[in-house]
Amino acid sequence: MYGNLGENQIKELIDSAKCSIFFIDEDQRVTLSDIGSKQAIRAFANAKGATVEEYVLSSQFRxxxxxxxxxxxxxxxxxxxxxxxxxxxxxxxxxxxxxxxxxxxxxxxxxxxxxxxxxxxxxxxxxxxxxxxxxxxxxxxxxxxxxxxxxxxxxxxxxxxxxxxxxxxxxxxxxxxxxxxxxxxxxxxxxxxxxxxxxxxxxxxxxxxxxxxxxxxxxxxxxxxxxxxxxxxxxxxxxxxxxxxxxxxxxxxxxxxxxxxxxxxxxxx
Incomplete structure (x- = not known):
């Protein structure tokens, strides 16, 4: 987590919420320490026994x-x-x-x-x-x-x-x-x-x-x-x-x- 506080932000969000929604753009990973990949989210969700649904946004406004x-x-x-x-x-x-x-x-x-x-x-x-x-x-x-x-x-x-x-x-x-x-x-x-x-x-x-x-x-x-x-x-x-x-x-x-x-x-x- 930011500033090395807590365990892992993804894990903590999944543990604390009934439904967690992540908007992921892996092409904006710009530091070696960045977390939040789809693979990591799936791993923490599976460990919690959560169902994972994945959608792709068809376009962007940028x-x-x-x-x-x-x-x-x-x-x-x-x-x-x-x-x-x-x-x-x-x-x-x-x-x-x-x-x-x-x-x-x-x-x-x-x-x-x-x-x-x-x-x-x-x-x-x-x-x-x-x-x-x-x-x-x-x-x-x-x-x-x-x-x-x-x-x-x-x-x-x-x-x-x-x-x-x-x-x-x-x-x-x-x-x-x-x-x-x-x-x-x-x-x-x-x-x-x-x-x-x-x-x-x-x-x-x-x-x-x-x-x-x-x-x-x-x-x-x-x-x-x-x-x-x-x-x-x-x-x-x-x-x-x-x-x-x-x-x-x-x-x-x-x-x-x-x-x-x-x-x-x-x-x-």
Whole structure:
């Protein structure tokens, strides 16, 4: 359970209620410590002698209800194969930028009603947490921004001036804006058409994959499988925060070309 209190949240819910309803999106598992898989729920329910009924929601309202975008993203990130190799950007605005500054500026132009933000994978240290004047995400000579302000906490995404900063998975999961700008860092790159993840390129203070080095020594295959899933799920979650559109910048040029090449039409800036 959160903060290591209690035994197990799933077990405690099943033990205390006559009917427990779980809404599960396993593609939003973004930390190694996340619990709540269908397998775990079934195990605790069976141990209690409870009947389990499973239903699948046929659609979703995220990303303007564009199931095609989500299916394309799953395919592009190699989370699962789908029948959507190309994205039709007439239904959902998606652009790939060559410059982080240009991408951030484009998101600022979309910030009507305080509903556009920029987020990134956790590949840069949070220097500004201790030094308010320090820049965190520094890319090239013309892009230097801070991570979400510590004082904003979980309210960062709706804070008035947070368009100036860059958010992370922990300040935007479960929330949406109209337009999201996403910076893909070196923890996810494309090589020869294949998506490759690298937990080594996450910042060392990133708590979402805490313990992966120990797991790598004990069970290397499992560690690679788990960190690969967490990194892909993180970017899937970041790239589905925009209801109307997603603007993308990749620190790796080959990765940018990969995403741009999977768009129907020209959406490369």
């Amino acid at each position: 990303c303007s209800g564009s199931d095609g975008y989500v299916a394309w993203l799953d395919n592009a990130l190699e989370i699962r194969p789908t029948a959507h190799p190309l994205l039709d950007t007439s239904d959902y605005e998606f652009k790939v930028f060559d410059s982080p500054q240009a991408m951030h500026a484009a998101i600022e132009q979309k910030n009507h009603g305080n509903k556009a933000r920029v987020v990134a994978g956790y590949c840069w240290p949070w220097l500004s947490k201790k030094d308010p004047k320090a820049s965190d995400i520094v890319i090239g000579d013309d892009y230097a921004r801070q991570w979400n302000l510590d004082q904003d906490g979980s309210l960062w995404i709706i804070a008035e001036n947070s368009i100036e900063q860059v958010g992370c998975i922990h300040t935007c999961q479960g929330l949406e804006v109209d337009y999201i700008g996403v910076i893909i860092g070196p923890d996810l790159v494309v090589r020869n058409g294949q998506v490759v993840t690298s937990p080594h390129d996450r910042d060392k203070h990133d708590k979402s994959i805490r313990g992966w080095k120990k797991l790598m020594k004990e069970q290397p295959a499992l560690a690679q499988q788990e960190t690969d899933l967490i990194i892909k799920n993180t970017y899937r979650t970041l790239m589905t925060r925009g209801m109307k559109g997603c603007f993308l910048y990749c620190t790796d040029p080959e990765t940018a070309q990969y995403f741009a090449g999977r768009l129907a039409g020209d959406s490369h800036d």
